[in-house]
Amino acid sequence: MPKNEKKKEFLGLKLSSRLMELLAKLQEVELEDFEMDVGNLEIWIQPGAVAAPMVAQPKVAPPVKVKPTEIIETEFIPPVETYPGKVVEVKLGATRSDGGTRGKPVIVGGETTPAFYTFERPTPHPPVIALDVFDMKVPLPKAVKMHVRDVLEDPAAWAKLAVEKFGADLITLHLISIDPLLKDASPQEAVKTVENVVQAMDVPLVIGGCGDPKKDADMFEAVAETFAGERFLISSITRDMDVERCAKFVNKNGHVALSFTPMDLNLARELNRKLYDFLPKKDIVMDLTTAALGYGLDYAFTNMERARLAALMGDPELAHPMSSGTTNAWAAREAWMKMGSEWEPRELRGPLWEVTTALTLLLAGVDLFMMMHPAAVKTLKDMINQLASGSSGNADALAEWVSMKV
Amino acid sequence: MSEREGKRKVGIRELSPIDVYKLLPRTNCKECGEENCMAFATKVVNREVPIEKCPPLLKKEHEKAYKQLKEMLKPAVKEVVVGVGDRAVKIGGKLVMYRHEFTYFNPTAVAIDVTDEMSEEDVLDRIKRTGQFSFEYIGQTLKLDMIAVRSTSNDPEKFRTTVKRVAENTNLPLILCSLNPTVLEAGLMAAPKSKPLLYAATKDNWKEMAELALMYDCSLTVLAPNNLKLLRSLTKTLLEYGVEDLVLDPGTFSGDGLGDTLNNFTMIRRAACKGGDELLGFPTIGVPMVAWMERGEAPEEVAKWREAYLAAMLVVRFADVIIMHSCDGWTLLPNVVLRQNIYTDPRKPVAVEPGLRVFGTVDENSPVMMTTNFALTYYTVASDIESGKVSGYLIVVDTEGIAVDSAVAGRKLTAETAAEAIKESGVESKVKHRKLIIPGKAARLSGEIEELSGWQVLVGPRDSSDIPKFLQEKWQSKT
Numbered sequence: 001m002p003k004n005e006k007k008k009e010f011l012g013l014k015l016s017s018r019l020m021e022l023l024a025k026l027q028e029v030e031l032e033d034f035e036m037d038v039g040n041l042e043i044w045i046q047p048g049a050v051a052a053p054m055v056a057q058p059k060v061a062p063p064v065k066v067k068p069t070e071i072i073e074t075e076f077i078p079p080v081e082t083y084p085g086k087v088v089e090v091k092l093g094a095t096r097s098d099g100g101t102r103g104k105p106v107i108v109g110g111e112t113t114p115a116f117y118t119f120e121r122p123t124p125h126p127p128v129i130a131l132d133v134f135d136m137k138v139p140l141p142k143a144v145k146m147h148v149r150d151v152l153e154d155p156a157a158w159a160k161l162a163v164e165k166f167g168a169d170l171i172t173l174h175l176i177s178i179d180p181l182l183k184d185a186s187p188q189e190a191v192k193t194v195e196n197v198v199q200a201m202d203v204p205l206v207i208g209g210c211g212d213p214k215k216d217a218d219m220f221e222a223v224a225e226t227f228a229g230e231r232f233l234i235s236s237i238t239r240d241m242d243v244e245r246c247a248k249f250v251n252k253n254g255h256v257a258l259s260f261t262p263m264d265l266n267l268a269r270e271l272n273r274k275l276y277d278f279l280p281k282k283d284i285v286m287d288l289t290t291a292a293l294g295y296g297l298d299y300a301f302t303n304m305e306r307a308r309l310a311a312l313m314g315d316p317e318l319a320h321p322m323s324s325g326t327t328n329a330w331a332a333r334e335a336w337m338k339m340g341s342e343w344e345p346r347e348l349r350g351p352l353w354e355v356t357t358a359l360t361l362l363l364a365g366v367d368l369f370m371m372m373h374p375a376a377v378k379t380l381k382d383m384i385n386q387l388a389s390g391s392s393g394n395a396d397a398l399a400e401w402v403s404m405k406v
Numbered sequence: 407m408s409e410r411e412g413k414r415k416v417g418i419r420e421l422s423p424i425d426v427y428k429l430l431p432r433t434n435c436k437e438c439g440e441e442n443c444m445a446f447a448t449k450v451v452n453r454e455v456p457i458e459k460c461p462p463l464l465k466k467e468h469e470k471a472y473k474q475l476k477e478m479l480k481p482a483v484k485e486v487v488v489g490v491g492d493r494a495v496k497i498g499g500k501l502v503m504y505r506h507e508f509t510y511f512n513p514t515a516v517a518i519d520v521t522d523e524m525s526e527e528d529v530l531d532r533i534k535r536t537g538q539f540s541f542e543y544i545g546q547t548l549k550l551d552m553i554a555v556r557s558t559s560n561d562p563e564k565f566r567t568t569v570k571r572v573a574e575n576t577n578l579p580l581i582l583c584s585l586n587p588t589v590l591e592a593g594l595m596a597a598p599k600s601k602p603l604l605y606a607a608t609k610d611n612w613k614e615m616a617e618l619a620l621m622y623d624c625s626l627t628v629l630a631p632n633n634l635k636l637l638r639s640l641t642k643t644l645l646e647y648g649v650e651d652l653v654l655d656p657g658t659f660s661g662d663g664l665g666d667t668l669n670n671f672t673m674i675r676r677a678a679c680k681g682g683d684e685l686l687g688f689p690t691i692g693v694p695m696v697a698w699m700e701r702g703e704a705p706e707e708v709a710k711w712r713e714a715y716l717a718a719m720l721v722v723r724f725a726d727v728i729i730m731h732s733c734d735g736w737t738l739l740p741n742v743v744l745r746q747n748i749y750t751d752p753r754k755p756v757a758v759e760p761g762l763r764v765f766g767t768v769d770e771n772s773p774v775m776m777t778t779n780f781a782l783t784y785y786t787v788a789s790d791i792e793s794g795k796v797s798g799y800l801i802v803v804d805t806e807g808i809a810v811d812s813a814v815a816g817r818k819l820t821a822e823t824a825a826e827a828i829k830e831s832g833v834e835s836k837v838k839h840r841k842l843i844i845p846g847k848a849a850r851l852s853g854e855i856e857e858l859s860g861w862q863v864l865v866g867p868r869d870s871s872d873i874p875k876f877l878q879e880k881w882q883s884k885t
Contacts (some may be wrong), residue, residue, distance in 0.1 A: 067616075070608060072643045072683065073526020076635040079676045112517075119669040138807075150567040211885045293740060294543065295789075298747040298756075302506045308505070322498065330834065331789060334739060343735035356718045356740040363668075364721045379715060386664050398631035402583050402605065403558045405523065406731055 023176055080120050082206075087111040087282045087367075090127070091254055092170065092233050093204025098227030099254065103202035108285065108367040109321035114308060115365040116387045125360060126388040128368045130170035130206050131162035133329055135185075135193045136177040140372075141336035143350035147374050148249050155193055156200035163201040166374040167381060172235065173197050178219050179210035179319060180279035187222035187298055194223050198230075206233040206258075206370065211240040219248045225246040228253040233368075235323075236260035236287055239271055247278035258323055260287040261349035263299050265307055269317040285368065286320040292332035293357045301364050308365035321367035351375040359383060423447040425478065429471040431462040445558040452753075453501070453511070462737040482679040483726075484688050485512065486625050486651045489579025495551050497653065497726040498689030503679040512689075513749040514721050516742065517552035517581055517599055517729045519695060522568035523557050529568065533576045535733050542740060544781055550578075553727045554605070555593065556567060557584035557587045562592035565780035570596035581605055581627075581729065594622045603627060603727075603870065605691075606655060614649040625651035627691055632657050632666055634673060634686075640683045652684065653727065658693040660716055666838055667692075668723050670733055675724040689726035692717075698731055703813070710737050717741045721748060756781035757807030762831040763788065766797030770838040773865065775873070776824065777845060778805040778813050785864035787870040794874030799836065805825040810847040821854030829861050841884040844875075 089110040110124035127286025135155050138149070147166075151158035153174060162168040173194060177185040197205065207223050209216030220234050237246045237260040250257045259275055261267040268288055275284055288307060291300045304310055304322055312320035335353035338346060354376035358369055371377050374404065438459045440446040449455045457463060457475050464472065485499030490697040495515045502508045520529045520534040532552060537856035541548040553840040555572050574595065582593045590604060600778070601622075606629035609616035619626040626649050634656060634742035641652055654669035671690055677683035681794065697712035714737035717728050721744055736817065751754055760779045765788070777787045778801050793802065803823055805813035813819035827840065828834065842861045844852060846868030856863050867876045 067648065068643050070643075071612070071636075071639050072646060074635070074638045075643050076638050078634075078673055079681050116668060117663065117672060118665050119673055120760070122709045147467065240876075278875055286848055290784065294743040294747065297744070298505075298750050298752070299782065301748070302504075304754055305504060306506050321546050332574050333789065333792075334743070339735075343739060345736065349736035350738065352711065352714055352736060352740050355715050356744055359715055359718050360744060363719065379711070383664075383719075386661065387668065388665075391662040391663065392666060393632070394634040394658040395657065395663075397699070398657035398659070398696075399585060399606075399608070399629060401693055401699055402556055403560065404556075405521070405558050405699050406700055 024126060025125075026274060083112060083314075085112075085310075085312045085316070085319055087308070087311055087321060088283055088284075090282055091257060092206075092231055092285075092368075094229055094231040094254070097158070098231075099365050100231060101198060101202065102204050102230065105231065107205050111308070111365070111367075112312070113314065114177040114305075116365050116391055118387070120292050122390065123388045126384045127367050127369065128169035129165055129381060131168035131370055131377060132172050132174060132178060132370060132372050133158045133162060133197070134174045135190070136183060138176065141330050141334065141350055143347045144330070144373050146347075156196040158171045159197045163203050165378055170206055170368070171201065171234075172370045173198065173207050174208035175209075175223075176208075176210045178215050179212060180215060181212075182210070188221040190219045191222050191226045194227065196228065204231065204233070206235050208235045214240060217241050217246055217365065220246060224249045224253040224255050230254070231256055233258050233285060235370075237271070237275065239267065239308075243271070243274045244278060246330060247275050251279050251283065252302070253346045254284050256285060258285050258287055259320070261289065263289045263291070263296075263303050265310070265318065266301060268307070269315075272317045272320065281316070281320070283310040284320050285323050286318075287323045288359065290324040290326055290328045290357070292329045292335070293353055293360070294332045297357060297360060301360055304361060304364035304366060322362050322365055322366040324358075324366040324370065326354060326358045326361065326366075326369045326376075327372040329354040350377075355379045410705060411836060421451055421478065423451045426450050426457075426475065429475050429478075430460060431468055431471075433462060434554055436464060439498045447827035450475075453508075453559065455639075462469045468664060470584050477561055481511075482682070483486075483675070483685055484651070485862050486603075486653060486689050487675070488515075488601065488625055490601050490606050491577055491849065493551075493577045493579060494601075495579050500675070500679065500724075500726075502690075503724075504628040505748065509751040509753055510749045511743050512726065513552040514725055515686075515821045516717075516738070516745070517727060518733045519554040519556055519583075519729055519731050520568070521556045522561070522564040524568075526571065527572060530575060530735055533572060533578075535577055537578060539733070539735075539738065543546070543743060543746060544785075545809045546746065548740070549731075550742070552579045552603075552727070554581040554583055557586070557589045558591070560584070560586055560589060562589045565589045565833040566592040569593040573597035573600055573802045582726075585611060585629075587611050587618060590615070591618055593625075594618060598815065600624060601625075603653060605629070607640060607644060609636060611638065611870075612644060616644055619649045619651075620647075625653055627653045627655050627690075629655045629657070632659075632670065637674075638683075638685045641688065645685075648763065652688045653691050655691045655693070657694050658720070659737060660694075660697040660712060664716075664719075668719065671720070671724045690724060691727040691729070692720035692725035693729045694720060695729055695731040710734060712735065714741060716743055721745050751791055755807030757804075758802060760802045760804035760827065762833055763801065763802060765791045766795065766798060767838070768797050772837060773843060773877055773883070774801065774833055774837060774841065775799065775843040775882050776801045776803060776812050776827070776848075777870075778803055778808060778819055780805065780807050780809045780813075782810045787873070790870040796874050796877055798877070799831075799833050799841075801827050801831045801833060814848050814851065819848055819851070821851055821858045824851065824855045829863060837883075841883065845870075 013164040087109040091105050093102035093105040107125045160172045175190040177183040232255045238260050286304050309317045335350045351373040358380045430443045432443045434442040438446050481499050481501045483498045483500035488495050496512045496703040499511045520532050536550045549600045582602045583605040584590045601624045605625045606627040630639045659667045674686045676685040694713045694717040698709045701709040757779045758781050805818035808818050840861045843864045843866040850864045852863040
């Protein structure tokens with residue numbers, strides 16, 4: 001058999017001194033087969049295979065297992081892979097020199113490896129966080145409300161607070177007052193609100209709609225035209241909208257489209273393909289839908305993980321940075337509800353629910369988080385910085401927890 | 407090792423029912439309960455039944471085929487059992503790296519620690535809270551799994567007393583933690599037959615730890631702080647020594663070095679699942695409670711918070727056991743729910759019990775709505791009804807866990823299943839009217855449902871968030 005021949009060759013040519021050391025460490029060479037690693041080559045020493053076939057051997061007593069007296073050294077080769085695909089880099093926000101008014105742009109995407117597989121390659125652009133700001137008073141969980149109570153009816157002040165105090169990389173301005181079922185505010189009123197927010201702070205903006213496909217398109221168009229060149233992220237373009245019209249005004253006015261689909265990678269590919277007719281790839285971010293911890297997070301996680309792996313394996317239609325509406329975590333009643341005393345305080349349980357949802361999706365490959373609670377934002381930011389920094393810890397202290405007195 | 411014959415294991419996705427079928431006796435005897443050997447082979451490949459369910463295969467003449475099948479079906483990550491009795495915990499047993507490739511088995515076991523310097527009262531209280539922890543979630547009871555007993559005193563006598571006390575008061579499996587073999591042995595002597603997981607063999611104590619594991623027939627953790635070469639070498643050495651059930655700990659950093667920790671867990675799992683590396687093909691253990699090391703003067707809540715989110719990251723990144731110090735509901739709840747989510751079988755739609763649900767205060771004029779038993783659909787609808795403060799009945803139709811639009815297209819939600827669900831729900835004796843609100847996405851069934859059930863059908867909104875508004879505008883019980 002060629003395999004055996006190959007093994008013989010190994011034995012003949014590559015029997016290294018390392019192997020001899022190994023043998024010396026064993027008190028007695030086992031009769032039984034064993035393996036060791038030399039570099040990433042694995043050699044199987046099989047006396048039976050080298051000499052006569054096993055069947056021809058006379059029956060012997062089972063070999064005595066000999067206990068090693070010293071650590072048997074092996075190698076470890078980090079299992080690094082290379083991937084044919086790469087996530088496109090998308091720039092959000094434009095500075096004055098680029099035709100906008102933002103202080104500095106935010107770049108997302110560019111990954112050539114799964115999320116934080118930093119043993120393969122570093123993270124090109126650490127994921128970023130956009131904080132939610134609403135253009136009218138909305139019901140908020142108590143744990144969130146206590147942090148923004150004073151600015152609830154002033155989106156500009158809210159945005160400023162989110163940037164200066166809570167460290168938002170971007171602001172998501174949810175223009176929900178245009179909803180025909182709410183205030184039915186006009187696109188022009190929305191433009192005014194955007195203007196106020198743009199003046200109040202200088203991070204890039206995400207423009208959020210109300211969910212009505214027609215009204216959103218009208219509002220997005222008005223905002224896109226008024227703030228041409230700002231590279232706002234238009235959140236979002238959905239399948240039930242006039243995709244061609246939206247893609248055209250996004251493109252014409254120098255913005256970025258958020259392609260939103262409901263947890264189905266085929267639908268995501270389909271919508272992205274439609275957008276490609278009018279928009280370059282570098283102007284598309286995608287949102288595959290975020291479900292809360294306990295309410296479908298498994299679908300969201302796996303969908304995003306699959307999308308990212310597919311992108312790295314060369315699927316261009318999924319090779320976009322991913323955005324997550326992580327605020328959806330608060331849709332879980334366990335995040336805000338008063339429960340039995342054993343589950344309190346909910347002021348901590350709620351933001352932890354949001355953090356857990358966010359970290360799970362961070363590890364699936366999300367690039368842009370839209371979030372709510374300041375503590376959740378701070379923790380996620382710390383974790384992103386920690387993971388992206390590649391800082392090393394003191395390995396000698398790793399076992400100390402065993403005898404730690406708490 | 408010899409059985410491997412130098413080949414990498416066939417990946418789970420490459421294994422077809424034919425591969426299994428070829429090795430079965432192929433007598434179609436039906437003793438396994440399946441129609442034929444091919445059907446059995448399919449279930450075996452899907453890990454729905456163990457091959458031991460084929461009685462003829464266990465006979466002497468099929469010994470070789472049985473062994474071959476065993477090897478073929480061996481998971482990339484070995485399954486290790488800790489503890490005895492009905493609370494014994496299986497860890498590892500992973501077939502794949504990513505859950506979408508197949509499914510994850512053996513959810514991450516969560517252990518809560520006690521120490522040999524805590525007061526008796528504290529120890530008993532923590533054991534009790536761990537044992538009683540329980541949360542009802544989509545028809546399952548989420549629980550904690552293990553007790554980690556740590557020696558902070560390094561005094562064999564103290565450890566022995568504590569382990570004895572713990573073993574007498576819980577049937578949860580134990581993790582005995584001390585790097586001092588003498589201390590660990592004292593603990594083992596207090597619970598010699600409990601098959602705990604030992605923590606841990608290091609480069610300095612591995613021989614003594616191996617002897618303990620062999621003597622007490624238990625599993626052994628291998629600790630190699632941030633050093634996978636050493637981890638692999640120790641594993642190799644311990645296997646040669648005869649210890650077969652190992653658990654790997656590359657160390658958990660809570661602050662600086664956390665990136666290394668995630669890398670280590672990822673590399674271990676990739677080497678095992680993608681590279682067929684048998685030396686790293688063991689369950690892993692993570693220790694979120696290291697967060698308490700860096701607490702300093704900060705309030706307890708800070709350590710609990712850090713520990714909780716570290717646990718979440720470890721559950722996502724391949725940890726098969728985690729040890730926590732906080733036993734507060736608010737830190738544990740997100741983690742046991744996350745664990746349930748990650749370990750849900752992605753091959754099977756998640757379903758809720760079909761039947762009648764009641765929201766708010768109902769009477770004979772309350773609206774009757776209908777949805778499917780796809781868990782995500784159901785919980786979305788339920789949450790929209792609740793947050794809209796709507797009172798009414800909701801009939802949950804058994805669509806085998808399929809969402810409304812797919813269920814209509816796939817004929818799981820039909821006029822027949824709808825009519826039957828109305829009957830079985832018993833709602834007809836609860837309301838005077840005969841008006842049913844169906845999901846907007848099931849609109850095309852309205853005529854047929856009316857014909858079959860005799861109920862008048864109102865087509866509801868396409869998205870359940872519009873239910874409150876819909877009811878406000880359209881609902882009147884009388885015509």
